[in-house]
Amino acid sequence: MSRKQENENIKKEVIITGFGGQGIVLAGSILGKAAALGDHLESTLVQSYGPESRGGACSAQVVISNLPIHYPYIRTPDILVCMSQSAYEKYADQLKPDTLLLIDQDLVRPMPGCGDYYAIPATRIAEELGRKMMANIIMIGFVTSISKIVSEEAARNSIRDSVPKGTEEANIKAFRKGFEYGLAILKGREKKASGHTGAIA
Amino acid sequence: MKQAVLTGEHFLTGDVACAEGALAAGCLFFGGYPITPATEIAERMSERLPEIGGTFIQMEDEIAAMASILGASWAGKKTMTATSGPGFSLMMENIGLGIVTETPCVVVNVQRAGPSTGLPTQGAQADMMQARWGSHGHYEIIALAPASPQEIFYQTIEAFNLSEKYRIPVLIMSDEIVGHMSERVSIPAEKDIVTVSRTAPKGRKDRFKPFQPGPNGVAPMPAAGQGYNVHITGLTHDEKGYPVMTVEAQEEMMARITGKIRRNLDDIIRTESYRLEDAEIAVISYGVSSRTSLAAVDEARNLGIKAGLLRLITVWPFPEEQIRQLARRVKKMITVEINLGQICLEVQRCAGGRIPVTLVGHAGGTIISPERVVAELKEAVSS
Numbered sequence: 001m002s003r004k005q006e007n008e009n010i011k012k013e014v015i016i017t018g019f020g021g022q023g024i025v026l027a028g029s030i031l032g033k034a035a036a037l038g039d040h041l042e043s044t045l046v047q048s049y050g051p052e053s054r055g056g057a058c059s060a061q062v063v064i065s066n067l068p069i070h071y072p073y074i075r076t077p078d079i080l081v082c083m084s085q086s087a088y089e090k091y092a093d094q095l096k097p098d099t100l101l102l103i104d105q106d107l108v109r110p111m112p113g114c115g116d117y118y119a120i121p122a123t124r125i126a127e128e129l130g131r132k133m134m135a136n137i138i139m140i141g142f143v144t145s146i147s148k149i150v151s152e153e154a155a156r157n158s159i160r161d162s163v164p165k166g167t168e169e170a171n172i173k174a175f176r177k178g179f180e181y182g183l184a185i186l187k188g189r190e191k192k193a194s195g196h197t198g199a200i201a
Numbered sequence: 202m203k204q205a206v207l208t209g210e211h212f213l214t215g216d217v218a219c220a221e222g223a224l225a226a227g228c229l230f231f232g233g234y235p236i237t238p239a240t241e242i243a244e245r246m247s248e249r250l251p252e253i254g255g256t257f258i259q260m261e262d263e264i265a266a267m268a269s270i271l272g273a274s275w276a277g278k279k280t281m282t283a284t285s286g287p288g289f290s291l292m293m294e295n296i297g298l299g300i301v302t303e304t305p306c307v308v309v310n311v312q313r314a315g316p317s318t319g320l321p322t323q324g325a326q327a328d329m330m331q332a333r334w335g336s337h338g339h340y341e342i343i344a345l346a347p348a349s350p351q352e353i354f355y356q357t358i359e360a361f362n363l364s365e366k367y368r369i370p371v372l373i374m375s376d377e378i379v380g381h382m383s384e385r386v387s388i389p390a391e392k393d394i395v396t397v398s399r400t401a402p403k404g405r406k407d408r409f410k411p412f413q414p415g416p417n418g419v420a421p422m423p424a425a426g427q428g429y430n431v432h433i434t435g436l437t438h439d440e441k442g443y444p445v446m447t448v449e450a451q452e453e454m455m456a457r458i459t460g461k462i463r464r465n466l467d468d469i470i471r472t473e474s475y476r477l478e479d480a481e482i483a484v485i486s487y488g489v490s491s492r493t494s495l496a497a498v499d500e501a502r503n504l505g506i507k508a509g510l511l512r513l514i515t516v517w518p519f520p521e522e523q524i525r526q527l528a529r530r531v532k533k534m535i536t537v538e539i540n541l542g543q544i545c546l547e548v549q550r551c552a553g554g555r556i557p558v559t560l561v562g563h564a565g566g567t568i569i570s571p572e573r574v575v576a577e578l579k580e581a582v583s584s
Contacts, residue, residue, distance in 0.1 A: 029383055033212035036385040043212075045383040049322055070496040071571050072382060158212075 010066045012149055013074040015091065016139075017059040018083030018107075020049055023136030027081075028060025030140055030158045031150060035064040037161075038154020044072040057086060064149060079147050081139060082108045083122070100147055104135065118146050120181050126174065134174040137163075141178025146186065152179065203252040206391040213386045215379040216283075218350040219309055220245035221388060222357030223281050227396050228307070229255035230280040232269030234262055234288060237321045238377040239311035242283035263288035267295035270306045275433065277424025279361055279398075283309035285377075287318060289328055290335070296370055297336030298435045300458060303368035303412065303420065305399055307360045310372060311380040314565030324377030325565030326488055327540035332372050333517050339455065341462035343469060344372040344517035346488035350384045356514075362397035363469060367461055368419050374516060376539070378489045378568055402429060412454075413440040418461035462518055471514040472523050476502060480509030482581050483527050485548050486537040487513040490569055494537045497574035508578050516544065524551035533581045534558045537574055539565055 014031060018024045025047045035043035043064045050056035061074045079100045082088040088108045095101065095115075103110065105119035120142045126135040137159060144155045156172060163171045206225045213221070220242050223231070231246040247257040256273070260266040263284055270280035284292060289310045299306055312328050314320035328335075332344045343363050347353035353375055364371040402409050402421040411431045412420050420440075423429035432442035437451045462469065476498055477483060486494040491512040501508040511527060513520055524547075528534065533556055536545035545560040552558050561577050563569050 029212065032383055036212050037210055043384065046378060047381050069384075070492045070499070071568075072378070072492065073568055073570075 008066075011069075012064045012078045013076075014062040014064070014079040014081070014143075014147075014149060015059060015074055015077040016062070016081040016083075017057075017087035017091065018104075019087075020056045020058040022058070022083050023133060024058045024083065025049070025060045026162065027136040027140055028062050030137075030155070030162050031143070032062045032064070033162060034150040034154035034158035035062075038157050039151055041066055042069050044069045046072045057084075057090070059087065079143065079149060081143055083135070083139065085109065102139070102143055102146060104139065118142070118182070118185060120178060122178060125177050125181070129170070129174055129177070131170065131174070134171060137171050137174040138178035138181075141175040141180075142182045143178075144175075145179045145182030202254060203249075204391075205253045206394060207388050208390050209388060211386045211388065212383055213350050214241060214381055214383050215347065215350040215353045215375060216241035216311065216381065217245050218354040218386045219283070219347075219357050219373065219375065219380075220249065221386070222354040223307065223361070224249055224253065224255075225354070225388065225391075225394050225396075226279060226358040226361035227398070228279045228281050228361065229253075230258075230270065230273040230278045231255075231282065232258045232260050232266045232273065232280070233282045234260055234266045234284070236263075236285045236288045238313055238324075238380045239283040239285045239288070239309065241380070242309060242311070246281075246283075263291035264295060267292040267299070267308070270308075271295060271299050271302065271304045274304045274306045275425050277427075279305070279307075279365070281307040281309065281357075281361075283311065285311050285313045285321075286315040286325075286328060289331065293331075293335045294337075297338060297340070299370040300336065300340045300342070301338075301435055301454075302433050303422070303458065304370065305361075305364040305368050305422070306370050307357065307364055308370055308372050309357075310374055312374065312376040320566045322377065323566040324379075324489065324568065325539045326374070326376055326490060327543065327565055329374060329516060329538070329540065329543040332374055339459070341369075341459045342372060342517050343367070343369060343462065343515070344374050346374045346491075346513060346516050347379055348488055348491050348512070349379065350382060350386050353379060354386050354388065358394060358396065362395070365397045365399045366417075366419065367465070367469075368399065368422060369458075369462070372517070374488065376489050382489075406430065410440040411442050412438065412457070414457055414461070418457070418464055466518055466522070469515060469518060470520050470523070472520050473512040473514060475510040475512065477509030477511060477527070479507055480531055481507040482509075482533045482535065482578055483531040484508060484510045484535050484537055484574065484578075485513065485524070485544070486510065487516055487544065488538075490537045490539055493569045493571050494574060496571040497537075497578065500571060500575050501578040504575075504579070506578050506582050513544070519547050519551070521547075521551050524548055525553070528552040528555045532556060535561055535574065535577050535581065537561045537569055539563050539567075539569060
């Protein structure tokens with residue numbers, strides 16, 4: 001997200017949602033921190049969760065703006081990231097036509113005729129990397145390349161600053177996997193749009 | 202030894218920012234008992250206090266937690282505890298002990314929806330009257346209401362400064378939304394942080410009176426082990442601290458513990474005005490609901506409604522004079538708070554029937570939406 005005129009309010013609202021234990025709130029925090037500390041924008045993260053520590057519905061709402069943020073909650077997100085079917089179903093009917101929908105394709109099956117979306121097997125990639133718990137970081141990489149809501153550098157620095165000491169490099173690798181997966185999808189779509197067919201690079 | 206003041210830019214939750222504010226203020230003792238949504242304050246203090254030579258104790262319950270911070274305060278330290286509704290109820294008796302023994306300390310209530318266990322992970326602002334009157338007897342109290350992680354950082358420092366200056370427990374009435382909200386928090390250099398400490402006694406130790414007021418109405422306070430003869434009791438006491446069971450002693454003590462606050466309202470009370478200069482309708486709000494109100498005032502202005510906001514930073518002692526003056530120049534007041542009408546009652550009292558005062562409230566569990574406030578503002582101009 002780039003800064004435009006001083007007084008023009010550029011506001012983006014992101015909801016990341018899934019189950020407790022998937023690192024949903026950490027993902028929101030990494031995104032919010034990247035915007036606030038790396039890209040020098042205003043950002044507010046609010047979280048909601050149930051009494052359970054794992055397995056319950058969980059969501060992180062991040063508002064990123066060039067102006068001070070008064071009201072911190074989101075009703076219709078610009079970007080919706082879903083890491084569970086129940087989370088997707090909760091928000092599916094609240095989307096705007098231009099809401100960017102990003103899903104973990106193994107965990108979420110979009111409703112027929114739901115419109116465009118971007119899919120990544122984040123949890124499966126994390127398992128291949130040997131750490132299922134890094135699915136959230138892969139998703140952050142995917143969100144960063146697809147939406148450009150935060151800069152790549154800000155996202156990387158935020159991850160380094162947010163994950164447990166000693167796991168920084170493994171997490172950066174996970175971020176790169178998600179980021180590159182997103183770039184490949186965008187490139188494939190670009191080619192398709194310009195009339196090229198055939199294998200996606 | 203690590204730094205007490207984490208100078209720099211951070212992205213923190215309100216709870217963590219509160220803990221960092223306490224450390225920046227010089228807090229060296231935290232006694233607490235974990236409870237959602239205040240646990241993160243205790244968690245942070247348990248990590249940070251040992252790093253800087255302080256002490257963290259998890260007590261057996263909130264009654265003991267409150268007692269521990271009173272004791273540690275008399276040992277000469279700046280002390281704090283943090284809790285939520287059910288724990289706040291348990292602390293009430295010893296908050297009264299803190300008031301009558303004039304013991305500086307800070308109590309944070311990260312409010313969640315009640316009564317009783319209520320909605321543990323969901324916010325409310327329904328302990329505001331409990332903050333004012335929850336302990337028995339008649340007293341004055343200081344309570345602040347933060348609206349963001351950055352603000353709770355500074356308010357926690359302010360809470361310590363007020364508690365040290367006036368020898369009184371100071372309450373920070375946060376809520377789950379602010380406590381679990383993350384935003385940028387800028388922590389200044391240590392030299393730029395103003396901290397206040399209790400006045401140390403002078404003169405002969407054997408003739409010292411721990412409850413004899415100084416020029417500002419507040420008595421100097423010694424620490425245990427310094428050699429001053431002190432007696433500390435919850436019973437009505439004289440300036441020496443000895444129990445005296447008479448109406449006269451009660452009157453004198455009550456005049457002291459209420460007077461030191463009532464005579465210094467200008468020093469204690471802080472409010473903030475937003476677009477009130479030409480406002481015809483004033484929104485009165487505090488804490489997280491003031492953020493809803495800011496958004497609503499902006500939207501109402503876009504619709505041509507002359508709305509403004511008076512944000513209460515200090516909720517107790519109540520900003521009576523500010524409300525009275527405002528009631529003389531606006532046509533209506535709307536109080537926005539996450540309860541079914543608490544501070545609204547105070548606003549009505551101060552408006553004194555001069556203008557209508559209505560409530561945009563909620564039973565708790567979520568923030569109030571700006572749309573509800575805008576609807577009330579529209580209603581106000583059409584009626």
